[in-house]
Amino acid sequence: MRLLVTGGAGFIGSNFVRHIVNTYPDWQIVNFDKLTYAGNLANLHDVESSDGYSFVQGDIADREAVAKLFSDLAPEAVVNFAAESHVDRSILDASAFIETNIKGTQVLLEAARQCPVERFVQVSTDEVYGALGEEGVFTEQSPLQPNSPYAASKTAADVLCMAYRKTYDIPVVITRSSNNYGPYQFPEKLIPLMIRNALSGKKLPVYGQGRQVRDWLFVDDNCRAIHEVLLKGRPGEVYNIGGDCERRNIEIVELICDILASKVDEPRSFRELITFIEDPRGAAHDFRYALDCSKLQRELGWKPSVGLEEGLERTVDWYLENQAWVESVITGEYQEYYQKVYGGR
Ligand code: NAD
Ligand code: DAU
Numbered sequence: 647m648r649l650l651v652t653g654g655a656g657f658i659g660s661n662f663v664r665h666i667v668n669t670y671p672d673w674q675i676v677n678f679d680k681l682t683y684a685g686n687l688a689n690l691h692d693v694e695s696s697d698g699y700s701f702v703q704g705d706i707a708d709r710e711a712v713a714k715l716f717s718d719l720a721p722e723a724v725v726n727f728a729a730e731s732h733v734d735r736s737i738l739d740a741s742a743f744i745e746t747n748i749k750g751t752q753v754l755l756e757a758a759r760q761c762p763v764e765r766f767v768q769v770s771t772d773e774v775y776g777a778l779g780e781e782g783v784f785t786e787q788s789p790l791q792p793n794s795p796y797a798a799s800k801t802a803a804d805v806l807c808m809a810y811r812k813t814y815d816i817p818v819v820i821t822r823s824s825n826n827y828g829p830y831q832f833p834e835k836l837i838p839l840m841i842r843n844a845l846s847g848k849k850l851p852v853y854g855q856g857r858q859v860r861d862w863l864f865v866d867d868n869c870r871a872i873h874e875v876l877l878k879g880r881p882g883e884v885y886n887i888g889g890d891c892e893r894r895n896i897e898i899v900e901l902i903c904d905i906l907a908s909k910v911d912e913p914r915s916f917r918e919l920i921t922f923i924e925d926p927r928g929a930a931h932d933f934r935y936a937l938d939c940s941k942l943q944r945e946l947g948w949k950p951s952v953g954l955e956e957g958l959e960r961t962v963d964w965y966l967e968n969q970a971w972v973e974s975v976i977t978g979e980y981q982e983y984y985q986k987v988y989g990g991r
Contacts, residue, residue, distance in 0.1 A: 647673045649876075650721035652706050652754065653728030655679040657831040658769070658865055660689035662725065665869040667693045674698050676719050678712075679728065680705045680746075686975050689830045706750035716761040723765040723876060726754055732834050733773075733796045734926060734987050740795035747799035748806070755810040755818075766818045767876050768807045772861070772886065773797035774822060777932035785938045786822075786884040794930040804884075811882050819879035821872055823887035824937055827957065828865035829964040833972055834983070836860075836895065837958070840902050841965045842972055849921040850903070851988050856896030856922065859934035863889030864952035864960075874946040885946070888937030891954040896920075901955075905962045923991040 647670065653659040654677030663677055675698055679685045693699055704711040706728045728750060730736065730743045751768065758766050775784040776791030792801040807818040827837045840850050871887040879885060893901075903916035925931055942948045952960075965972065 648719055648722050649673055649675045650678060650715070650719060650724045651675060652678045652724070652726045653685070655681060655685035655687055655689055655701075656727060656731070657684070657689075658826055658868060659727035660830050661828065661865045662727065662869045662872060663690060663699070664693050665866070665873065667696045667699050669873070671696070671698060674719075675700070676715070676721070677701045678704050678706070678715055682730070683977070683979055684731065684832045688971060688974060705746075706754055707745050709753050709756075712753050712757045713760070716757040720761060721763055723767070724754060724758060724763055725767040725769065725872065725876060726751060727769045729769075729800070730796070733794045733930070734834070735983070736794055736796035736799070737927060737930060738986055740799070743795055743799040747796075748802045751803035752806050755806060755816060758816050759810065759814045764817060765876055765879070765881070766807070766816055767872060767879070768803065768818060768820045769872065770804050770820050770822045771797070771800050772822050772824050772888070772935045772937055773932065774801040774804055775935075778934040778936055780934065783936045783938040784886065786886055786941055793932055794927070808882075817881035819875050819881055820884045821875050821887055822884060822937070823868050823871070824861035824863050824889055824935055826863050826865045826868050828961050829968070831865075833976060834980070836898065837902065837961060838965060838972070840899050841906070841962060844903060844906050844916045844919060845966075845969065848919070850899055850916075850919045851921055851923045851991070852896055852899055853923060853927065853931065854925040856894060856899065858895050858931065859892050859936070860895065860898075861888045861936050862891045862893060862898070862954055862957070863887065863950060864957035867950040867952055871942060871948045874942075874948050878946050880945070885942045886937040886939045887942060888939045889950045889954070890939070891950070892934075892936055893954065901958055902962065905959055909962065909966060923988070926987050926991065
């Protein structure tokens with residue numbers, strides 16, 4: 647198998663590359679990544695010298711670079727993780743989200759049209775469905791009602807994928823997953839940000855009252871699901887991938903505080919650091935996500951295997967052991983970004 651993975655130096659992409667390299671030592675896997683602030687080759691230090699694996703730095707929105715990549719590799723399958731992925735950044739400035747998430751996806755689809763592939767897996771998100779109230783779940787048939795610029799850009803990419811499937815018969819399969827967490831997540835997202843801030847004695851900024859609900863999925867479970875979809879997903883279909891682990895944000899933050907308190911030498915009350923701040927997402931803050939994943943379970947036999955308490959403990963352990971990684975991936979740009987979202991709140 648010649649597999650092209652885009653965005654393989656990011657959080658989920660690097661976990662997926664590691665999973666595939668370890669599962670199929672004889673596959674040829676090319677990781678194509680622009681290395682934005684969120685992409686780090688350090689995430690792949692343990693697989694970079696594996697025989698079948700190689701890295702190419704490039705931008706999925708660069709038509710010529712992508713055309714060359716396809717003609718050099720002639721990939722049999724593509725898994726597109728490459729994206730701008732953070733909602734708060736999309737609210738500050740949506741431009742890069744339009745360029746990468748929409749134009750970049752179209753460039754990849756066009757390349758797959760010129761140089762046919764057997765599978766094109768588009769890694770999408772539950773945010774395309776919009777927000778739920780206290781009740782209900784999204785199925786693959788739920789209407790697309792994105793609220794943030796990030797969600798809108800991912801929705802546009804999904805719709806383009808479906809149009810390319812209908813118009814040119816590109817064998818596109820879309821996965822829509824809930825909130826991932828685990829090793830190598832950039833510390834702008836809720837869980838790693840709270841762990842880092844707590845360990846540095848900084849405030850733990852919870853938006854609003856922390857009442858929003860997310861469905862948490864351990865990243866390895868998502869990688870297994872994407873693997874199944876790559877092998878056996880039906881072209882033209884969408885598969886929801888959820889963790890069956892709904893929690894309010896405040897519950898997650900409190901749980902992180904308690905796990906951390908049980909791990910550090912000097913007992914500390916990390917909960918005292920919790921600070922409720924004015925919500926920087928405003929009306930674009932989706933209240934609740936929840937997914938019906940019965941299609942994936944029925945058709946491909948997948949279900950999540952890591953519960954929240956176990957997954958969070960493994961995540962906290964990883965961040966405790968890899969504090970140097972955290973400090974190495976954040977730069978002056980991170981401090982500027984942090985100031986823009988949290989400063990003054
Ligand atoms: P991430 O931000 O950690 O990583 C994104 C990667 O894409 C980085 O390595 C970055 O360098 C690369 N990239 C960005 N722009 C690029 C471009 N123009 N060309 C090539 N590479 C580029 O993101 P993540 O959290 O790992 O998410 C991966 C995918 O999964 C995204 O498509 C995201 O929308 C989707 N997703 C994420 C979650 C989640 O909880 N993190 C949940 C559902 C779906
Ligand atoms: O649902 C899937 C989506 O999950 C993915 O498509 C996105 O790429 C991924 O970033 C994630 O989006 P969220 O916006 O849900 O994740 P985030 O970790 O940024 O925030 C989770 C919740 O925590 C959300 O309700 C906002 C809140 N939050 C977040 C941060 C960073 C806080 O209260 N404080 C914070 O500092």
